[in-house]
Amino acid sequence: MSSQDKATRRGRSPLSLGLVAVGAFIVAFGLVALLMNIRGHKQEAANPFFRVVELTDDTEDPEIWGKNFPQQYDAYKKTVDMVRTRYGGSEAIPRVPDAKDPRAVVTQSKIEINPNLKRMWAGYSFALDFREERGHAYMLQDQMFTGRQAVPQPGTCLHCHASVYVPYKKAGDGDLFAGFEKLNHMPYAEAVKLVSHPVSCIDCHDSQTMQLRITRPAFIEGIRNYKASLGVANFDVNKDATRQEMRSYVCGQCHVEYSFQGPEKRLVYPWFKGLTVDAALAFYDSIGFKDWKHAETGAPMLKAQHPEFDLWNQGTHARAGVACADCHMPYVRVGAQKISDHHVRSPLLNVAAACQTCHRVEEKELVARAERIQNKTEHLENMALTALVDLIDEIDASIKAGATDEQLAKARDFQRKASFYVDYVEAENSTGFHADQESARILAESINFSRLGTISLRNAPK
């Protein structure tokens, strides 16, 4: 090697040395970053459960449970989100808080959007205030401040608008059912002082095993009555139900058709002859029950209440063994763990996890399929409401013309039926999706009842 070559090398060396160093820096940096990332992923795969606090059968506050189950608790807290779907969900509408109602945000009023609902409920508190539902986080607050409170409500309402397991036990000195009976009796304003949370962990989970558990007395009785109608005697839901049944039953504790029976306003689910709308009506008719007297026509009316569990039971997903939680709390992967998503919400806001596990179809197509059902249900529902309002008009006219109670009896009964049937689909929160054919049938029955009611007035004075 000549001395000139050596000189050239020496002259180049600071630059190339720098390049080599920079290159080596980048490669080493990247490799160590990758190594740490792999280490992180390996950590995920290790069992990540840490018991930080001791939970008991009296631990009511979800925040305490959240210390042991942070992933579930974080998701649970997300039910404060207000997101619309085409036919449901909530849209935050600002309002000015006042002395009676401190809420600064509410949802849109359904009775203002569809005035036929006010005619249907004339004389009942739902004609005063009825809004789009919000997430679980708001269940207590939205009940405390609804305009329906203008009519004094019983403590029974809290069965499903608050975490009542611990308050019931306290009120009943350890006896859940005794506490239930006690709170049912109380005026709402008094009973509400005994509760402190909306639905919480303990309402569905056993504190020691985390197994699903039914805590609502009305469901324990209701499902026992329903199973008895199928020939299964003395069904004890917390012992006899399968795991997959429980993944729907915990939701069915509240998302059901119900009524308040007797002067003590006892909560009863109408499942003595089945879970259908027909079985519910048959039960109410058999005991001569009415929720209110229609302000215009004097008919003995029934109010249907959010029968999601009941209607879902008539649908194809229920037949296929798909539980509420499969779509509304689908399994999600968190690290290497599979947990159920405690952000309970419309599957239409979570199509990939909720639907695609079974339906290997594009998200857009799946939403389109659901909305196709909902569009048709909405169309039929408006038709049924129009038919019902026509019947109310006809009865009004006959009353004005001096028709007797006897002449009106049939029409009033048809109004009661038609109203209950259309209300059943209206109050149900899936706009027909939970059982599309059944919803269409119920609405067709309702239209038929309204028209039969009109026909029954043919010979009445007009």
Place this chain on the structure above:
Amino acid sequence: MRIIVVLLIGLIGGIGGYTFIYARGYSYIFNDPAECVNCHIMNKEFDAWAKSSHKAVAVCNDCHAPHHAPVEKLFVKARNGFNHSLKFTTGKFHEPIQITEHNRRVTERACRYCHQDIVNQIDHSQKEPLSCIRCHSNVGHST
């Protein structure tokens, strides 16, 4: 100068080699289905396969890697290996996971590799070949 370069190559090779072994990178060359869930994203698929009809006759690679040429098999494994590592590291991918068009074709060919005697009478359109998994989507692993 030369010694520095050699030193750097050694260092980087050492860190890289450690990372490779730590991540069980070598295991992907082989055929063991348990290695496919090293990264736990496909736990669901693996669990479902363990209960499926095909468990007795096929491992992951029998359906998800080509049969026809060993080089092609290695190429497909390398391609998927790179893509999976990238997605797993960045964490950006659709869940539930979905098969790519390329891998779907690999699997369709794998169905025929074993079942061609049965299906060659119905599978004669070159323009629009039948898709086995349109109906039999659950045979490998129904999640």
